[in-house]
Amino acid sequence: MPLSFLNLRIYSGYYQDTVVFRMAVWSGELSIKTKGEGDVVDITDIVCSAVRDSGISDGIVNVFVMGSTAAVTTMEHEPGLVRDISDILERVAPKNHPYKHHERWGDYNGHSHVRAALIGPSLSIPLRGGKLLLGTWQQLVFLELDVRPRERKIVVTVVGD
DSSP, X not given: OOOEEEEEEEEXXXXXXXXXXXXXXXXXXXXXXXXXXXXXXXXXXXHHHHHHHXXXXXXXXXXXXXXXXXXXXXXXXXXXXXXXXXXXXXXXXXXXXXXHHHHHHOOSOHHHHHHHHHHOSEEEEEEETTEEOOXXXXXXXXXXXXXXXXXXXEEEEEEEO
């Protein structure tokens, strides 16, 4: 997707300063196929690739998953912690709870919606020198919380220069 630019003018009191900042804005869409509930996918490499495609080296990167039964976060992507996340989510929002969502829709994924709402659909990561500022053991991960395999869209937006 081509770059667009955001013009920012600084206002102080009643006077407009003559300085205009131009910031590039780039947005792209990633697609991933999931295995269904409990699938935790390391998306660090594909997000980094999208950031490189943007041509922006300094700014902020926003990662947003489209859908109300999925989430994105950061964590050390290793089997033990992936299992721990699943175990904790089961305690916080158990599958067998009588969710009102089940009564209305009959799709039995009320727990998926609750879990996604708790973790969140997006995150922002600082970008410096063309690199995401992540810790040594910190990866960007996508969590599939729905009860069935899905094809998901993840929007990556880069703002900066």
